[in-house]
Amino acid sequence: MNKKIKLNPTIKYIVSILLIISIVFLGMQALKESKNVVTQQEEKIHYEYTYGTDINYAVNLVPNILYDTEKLYEDEIYISEFIKSINVNFKAHFKGSETTEIKGNYEIIAQLAGYVTQREEKQDIWTKDFTLVPSTAFEGQDTYELEKLTMVDYHTYNQLATAIIEASKVSLPVELRIMMKGELVADNAYKKITQPLSSTLVIPLGSTYFNITKLGVGETTDAVKEVIEIPLPPNTKAIVGYIAGMVVLIVLIGILWLCTVKPDSVDLRRKQIQKILATHGSRMVAVDEIVEGEYRANYEVKSIEDLVKIADELEKPIIYAYNRNELKITTFYVMDKENRYIYHMEEETATEAVKFEAPAEPVQVQKEENC
Numbered sequence: 001m002n003k004k005i006k007l008n009p010t011i012k013y014i015v016s017i018l019l020i021i022s023i024v025f026l027g028m029q030a031l032k033e034s035k036n037v038v039t040q041q042e043e044k045i046h047y048e049y050t051y052g053t054d055i056n057y058a059v060n061l062v063p064n065i066l067y068d069t070e071k072l073y074e075d076e077i078y079i080s081e082f083i084k085s086i087n088v089n090f091k092a093h094f095k096g097s098e099t100t101e102i103k104g105n106y107e108i109i110a111q112l113a114g115y116v117t118q119r120e121e122k123q124d125i126w127t128k129d130f131t132l133v134p135s136t137a138f139e140g141q142d143t144y145e146l147e148k149l150t151m152v153d154y155h156t157y158n159q160l161a162t163a164i165i166e167a168s169k170v171s172l173p174v175e176l177r178i179m180m181k182g183e184l185v186a187d188n189a190y191k192k193i194t195q196p197l198s199s200t201l202v203i204p205l206g207s208t209y210f211n212i213t214k215l216g217v218g219e220t221t222d223a224v225k226e227v228i229e230i231p232l233p234p235n236t237k238a239i240v241g242y243i244a245g246m247v248v249l250i251v252l253i254g255i256l257w258l259c260t261v262k263p264d265s266v267d268l269r270r271k272q273i274q275k276i277l278a279t280h281g282s283r284m285v286a287v288d289e290i291v292e293g294e295y296r297a298n299y300e301v302k303s304i305e306d307l308v309k310i311a312d313e314l315e316k317p318i319i320y321a322y323n324r325n326e327l328k329i330t331t332f333y334v335m336d337k338e339n340r341y342i343y344h345m346e347e348e349t350a351t352e353a354v355k356f357e358a359p360a361e362p363v364q365v366q367k368e369e370n371c
Helices: 009-035 154-168 236-258 265-283 304-314 347-355
Strands: 002-006 038-061 083-096 101-118 121-141 143-152 174-187 192-205 213-215 218-232 284-287 297-300 318-321 331-335 339-344 365-368
Touching: 009 236, 038 174, 038 192, 083 101, 083 154, 083 174, 083 192, 101 143, 101 154, 101 192, 121 154, 143 174, 154 174, 154 192, 265 284, 265 304, 304 318, 304 331, 304 339
Parallel strands: 284 318, 297 339
Antiparallel strands: 002 365, 038 083, 038 218, 083 143, 101 121, 101 174, 121 143, 174 192, 192 213, 318 331, 331 339
16 A cells, blocks of 8 residues: 655646656757767878988098098088089989879079178178079989989189179178079879979188088978868767656656645645644634633624734634644634624535544545555
């Protein structure tokens, strides 16, 4: 035997509607989450390549009393009087990850330049170019390595620089730039890649000793990439959470309808009495027995509120016969010396109450089967 809970039908319907609205909302959220298309950006590499340029050089010496060798190599200090010529070897290479058609062209130029330095940057005042290697085409497949050796007569260019300074009457620092110019084009299935061929060897002129500088050399690795959108699977945890919430709410609705009943007239009667006692208890006096006396008149009022007004007007308490069984409290009085004012509970409710023998303590639930 299980007990069913007494619940006001209005509250029951309101709670049920709210639970149904919540179930619909959770269902819509679960459906929305299942259809929500979420993507993640990812880089897809189609083609990778390595490209680089370099310059190697060696300084050829004339016989001299200082050096026992015929050559000096890179990253040294060179004395002008002992120099015969300079061997310059330009290099470039390209390597792709897939089939690639490689084409290009280059030329090698010797450039005399008179310059000034402003804010740590060189500004050319004059230049004069000499072609060492004319424009030359090349081609290859997938991987290509370019190497071109040329010889520079240091003293010829040094003497020419001196002559230009004397003729122009403009004394400037002068340097000899040995430059490779051109481009390399790598055509693959995804993109045509163009890389410049631009490396320079800088040789100072007009000084008794100097060092040599390389510019525009080095190696880079790059790739042809594509940003693609990858769809992600639905958020399973969120969907399961919404469905679980729906199940819980459906169970609550079941409990609400299977384990609750509408309060009967006895429950309503008890609630009415409890409300009266709670609302107006400060004006009331409970007595063991109402003693009948002779009154000039007995007035019956229609509501407890009317009786309260009379009590306030007469400044008298409201009296009722105490009973442990609240359902047997049916009548309330206000009395003065001559008159008695009476409020009786509604007749139908009072009749129901008299028939019901309640226990000593108020009962909130009644026993039902199959809950």
